Amino acid sequence: MNPNLVFLEASGVVDASGVASSPGAVLAEFPASPDAERPLGCSILAAGDPQSVGAHEAARRAMRFSFEKEVIHPGLVNAHTHLDLTHIGPRDHDPGDGFVSWVRMILRERAREEEAIKTSVRLGVERSLAAGVVAVGDIAGVGQRAPLDALRESPLIGVSFIELFGLLEETAMSALENLATIIAERPRHARGVRLGVQPHAPYSASIHLYLACAHEAKRSGLPLSTHLAESPEEHELVETASGDFQTFLASMGVWSDDVAGSFGHGRTPVEHLREPLQQGGFLLAHLNDLASADIEALARTSSALAYCPRSSHYFGNDTSFGPHRYRELLDVGLNVCLGTDSIVNLRSGEGMPPISPLDDARFLFDSGEVDTDLLIGMVTTRGALALGLPDEWFTLQPGPCAGLAVTRAPAGSAGQDPAVRVLSGTHTRLLLGGNSRCEAGIVLHPAQQGQNGSGSRFAQ
Ligand SMILES: [Zn+2]
Incomplete structure (x- = not known):
């Protein structure tokens, strides 16, 4: 297992670049060390339906996490x-x-x-x-x-x-x-x-x-x-x-x-x-x-x-x-x-x-x-462009990603359009992302951090 690789399986995935799947998965890699020049949460290796993401050669070495009731989307x-x-x-x-x-x-x-x-x-x-x-x-x-x-x-x-x-x-x-x-x-x-x-x-x-x-x-x-x-x-x-x-x-x-x-x-x-x-x-x-x-x-x-x-x-x-x-x-x-x-x-x-x-x-x-x-x-992408940020940082396309968030989908919505599920969902929270010089590129929901502020890499 590579602790810097994660396979996130979820009730769905969606972004503004055409990635949409219910259920869905994201395979992501954390920077091995903080990089002052790249304020990024992770690199996406693959995102989409769980079978195709699971077929990626790095998936076997990844730590697996499941978000059964939630849809993953960009920060x-x-x-x-x-x-x-x-x-x-x-x-x-x-x-x-x-x-x-x-x-x-x-x-x-x-x-x-x-x-x-x-x-x-x-x-x-x-x-x-x-x-x-x-x-x-x-x-x-x-x-x-x-x-x-x-x-x-x-x-x-x-x-x-x-x-x-x-x-x-x-x-x-x-x-x-x-x-x-x-x-x-x-x-x-x-x-x-x-x-x-x-x-x-x-x-x-x-x-x-x-x-x-x-x-x-x-x-x-x-x-x-x-x-x-x-x-x-x-x-x-x-x-x-x-x-x-x-x-x-x-x-x-x-x-x-x-x-x-x-x-x-x-x-x-x-x-x-x-x-x-x-x-x-x-x-x-x-x-x-x-x-x-x-x-x-x-x-x-x-x-x-x-x-x-x-x-x-x-x-x-x-x-x-x-x-x-x-x-x-x-x-x-x-x-x-x-x-x-x-x-x-x-x-x-x-x-x-x-x-x-x-x-x-x-x-x-x-x-x-x-x-x-x-x-x-x-x-996501339109806001990034308006602020002069690279819009691809706010998609699930392979490459650098500024962050990942999850939204709890409405009960009984499994299999439906993941964008609709995010827009009619609740309890959106950040999974990881932000400035890589803070928390080595990973930010947990503040309520999930440990008393000493460090927390574990993932809390569900
Ligand atoms: Zn104002």
Whole structure:
């Protein structure tokens, strides 16, 4: 027996690259020693139906594990989240109270000290790993490097997007200086988490700041993201230079003649950002508010969408703007993936919910999205591409794999389409994966780790 080889037999296997079998099996090999350059969970040797995987010459030497009630799938990618808000926990919100009241609540509640921010991010990492997530696009907060440091100490891989705020010229300039310092100080690819750049949103960042961010991202080879077309209040500000956001910005001392002059031209938020969107490949969070002309304009950019369905529903945006038009964005060639947004907008029964984009895919599935291959792709390969990660790391194809997760399939579903079984299943958990410098490439569900934190290689 080779302890670095495992034969995982399961009730099913599925990915977004065409691997689908119920029952199923995966033959995988762990790295013999941690490799700083490859933040990967394992190498897949074979995946598919148990007979063909069992015929692989290495199968005889593998340790065998059985997951009788579970479907194995790649580790998940959460393309848009805010792990630094995890300490706040889920909060009820009445959409009738408006988006700005929610923003004020976040400003009151968010952690400001470095250690407190790191503690919140670590809690978010734990809620992500527990749900089978191995890669995140994490929004790090205002010029903050603490979330980046906390992520780099964790098994998660992905991007930590440094946020830049600045409607006023002097604020934008100091945000850019701060970004330059962070870029100069931080190795860009260390420990599986890259640095990214995120001008926050049209209501908090000037066009000048957006253009400077797009320029810097291009120059430094950094991923680029922003919030766009999220709320009716954003639309009103951009179109008319008035409304709740105008009042809010004035109360924060960030309203001037220049700022007022940048809004109020009857544009949509997408039209407002036309020039920056043409400059850089933005990962756009939300896009709840889209006119048909906006979709045509986005088709001429290299943007991607991080759609957060439960967040859109939480804020009532699916009522304000109608059903989300992500399907039309796919049709014009945009990559669309899923994000959770922060834990604050995730409804919870009791305690802290998992932070999982698969739950957003389930939300869409339950809402009538029938393309199950698309949904699996939106939480694996499509999310990886949006974050600049190799999409093959999030498949069951032979080669490097960022992680494996399992989902408990519904009772009586044996033999059915494994993608449907994952989307209608429960209790998704990470089997292995993440940064190979942590736990020698293997991460167990935290609840399964031993008291000393080391745990056994596999716990079932
Ligand atoms: Zn967000």
